[in-house]
Amino acid sequence: MRSYGNKLFLFYIILTGSVLAVLGFVLGQLFPFYIVNYFSENNIDLDTDQIDYIKKQFAFIITFLLVVSFILICLINGKLIRNLLDPIENITQTARELTKGNYRSRAFAVGPANIVELRNSVNLLARNLQEIEKIREIENERLKTLIENMGSALIMIDREATVSIVNRQFLDGFQLDLDEVKDKNFLTLGLPKRIEEFIDHVFLTELPYRKQIEIEVNQEIQYKQIYGAPVVGEHGRWLGVVIVMHDISELIRLEQIRKDFVANVSHELRTPITSIKGFSETLLDGAFKDEKMLISFLDIIHQESNRLQMLIEDLLELSRLEQHGFSVKIMPTSLQEVLIRAVELTSPRLDEKNMQFNVDIARDVTVAGDFNRLIQIFTNLITNAITYSPENTTITLRIKKNDEYGIVEVEDEGMGIDKSEIARVFERFYRVDKARSRNSGGTGLGLAIVKHIIEAHYGKIQVNSTVGKGTCMIVYIPLRKKRN
Structure with missing residues (x-):
């Protein structure tokens, strides 16, 4: 727009200069002729030098007036052109900002009625685009919130087989990062083979498909109810597929x-x-x-x-x-006192197998727990350690802590537990060695009871085991909170 204004201004300068030059030439030719005639009619004698002097003086005056006129006309034309083009340039700049996505931009042009009407139209368009952008942002936020909190894993794959949308449940379920998944081909993500086959089936048939599949993730068997459907846009255009996975492993x-x-x-x-x-x-x-x-x-x-x-x-x-509403009597409890009492209760069975305790307690730890229930936990764990260990071995007891929990480890040198069975040891009646535990008088409910009591303390239990070397049961009980 500025370039156009400069060209227009140059055109007016050339046109004005041409007109004034022609006018100056005409005046330079006519006025000396009329002045000489005037002196002749009035019987005034002028010699040649006087006539030339008059012509020069008149030419100088004419030239000066034309130059001044030219400058004034140029200034006026420049002002008029700027008053005409500046509003249009302002509106044009506003339109450029709108095309860049800056819907907050507004035009402030003034001038003739048609310029004002154009300005109002552009500003109205900007306000409408801004409202549409707000609505789109709100809808995107709602959609994002819905996808992230729907409770099921979701992944959307476009027609080029690249991932366009994925939620946190999917990433966490397969231990992936967003950077590893976004805009990547789904076949490069390392998904279980059966899921890849399911997605391929939806791609090939372009029809809704539902199936329950069994997969292994991190050496754990999971059951998924998977639903896949094609995504169809306007005018029936096929955009890709969406896959929703419900984890039904717990059910x-x-x-x-x-x-x-x-x-x-x-x-x-x-x-x-x-x-x-x-x-x-x-x-x-x-x-x-x-x-x-x-x-x-x-x-x-x-x-x-x-x-x-x-x-x-x-x-x-x-x-x-x-039962709903079951709770334990939480109070400051010494883990050292709990272990001492548990050791006293299990020592007779330890002596029967000629075993011994190895106690590793650097310092006592006070937790928020029920003294009697904690004794029940560690009595059961120590009894299991004795039951599943051969004679003349050692049961090691440790007390530690971190920022949140008091930690007790009960480690034996027994038969150990296979990795495939660790997840099931807390099930009711589940026995690693059914014959030995039944002969020892166990009911198969001890570890199930232990887990419930620990969860009632808002704690957790972890099992580390190696077949043939032994098992370590690690119990986490929340520390006592200090009051200000």
């Missing part, structure tokens, strides 16, 4: 636990009941007459009844722990 696990629980309870109850019934029937059939056999059978019946009582008590305890 399947709970369903399996429910089935196992019913089967295990039936089995665990049937064994002692069958023994008690069989030996009592034998006694009733006349075996009671043999005093030695009578005492032996009564001893077996007594053991089986104790076993049955322990099982029922553990079931009732587990039921109480799982």
Whole structure:
């Protein structure tokens, strides 16, 4: 616009200069002629030098007037051109800002009515674009919030097979970073093969598809309910596919636990009941007459009844722990005192296997916990360590802490637990070595009870184990909070 204004101004200068030059030439020719005639008619004699002098003086005056006129006309034309072009330049600059996405830009041009009308139209367009941008930002924020908090993993893949949208649940579920996924081909992400096959199927058929699949992520079996559908834009244009994955691993696990629980309870109850019934029937059939056999059978019946009582008590305890509203009596508790009491309770069993404790306590740690429940936790863990360890080995007890938790480690030198079984050791009735734990009098509910009590303390338990070398149970109990 400025270049156009300069060209227009130059055109007016040339035009004005030409007009004034022509006018000066005409005046320079006519006025001396009329002056000479005037002197002749009035009988005034002028010689040649006087006539030349008059012509020069008149030419100088004419030239001076023309130069002054030319300068004045140029200044006036420049002012008029600027008044005409500046508003248009302002409106043009505003339009450029709008094309760049700066919808806050406004035109402030003044001038003729048509310029003002153009300015108002551009400003109205800018306000409408700004409102549309606000609405788009709000909708994008809503969509982003919905995608990030929908609770299921979501990934959208465009028609070139590159990832365009992905949410946090998907990234966390497969331990990926956004930079590793965004605008990358989905086949390069290292997804499980069955998921890649599912996405390929949706791409090929361009139809909605639903399937339940089993995948392994970080050595853990997960179950996913996957739904895939094509994304269709305006005029039926195919844009890609969207994949939504619901994690149903917990539902399947709970369903399996429910089935196992019913089967295990039936089995665990049937064994002692069958023994008690069989030996009592034998006694009733006349075996009671043999005093030695009578005492032996009564001893077996007594053991089986104790076993049955322990099982029922553990079931009732587990039921109480799982009831809504169950809580523990939280108070400042010394972990050292808890371990001392747990060691006292388990020492007789330790002596039976000629084992010993190795205590590694640099200093005591005070946690927020229920003293009796904590004793129950560590008594159970130490008992398990003794049960699953061979004779003449050592049980190591450690007390540590970090910024949030008091930490207790119970480490044995026993048979160890395979990695595939670690995730299941806290299930009800699950036994790593079923024969040994049942012969030792265990019910298979101890670790399930331990986990519930720890969770009631807002703590956590971790298992580190190597087959053939031993197992380390690590319990985290929140530290006592200091009050200001």
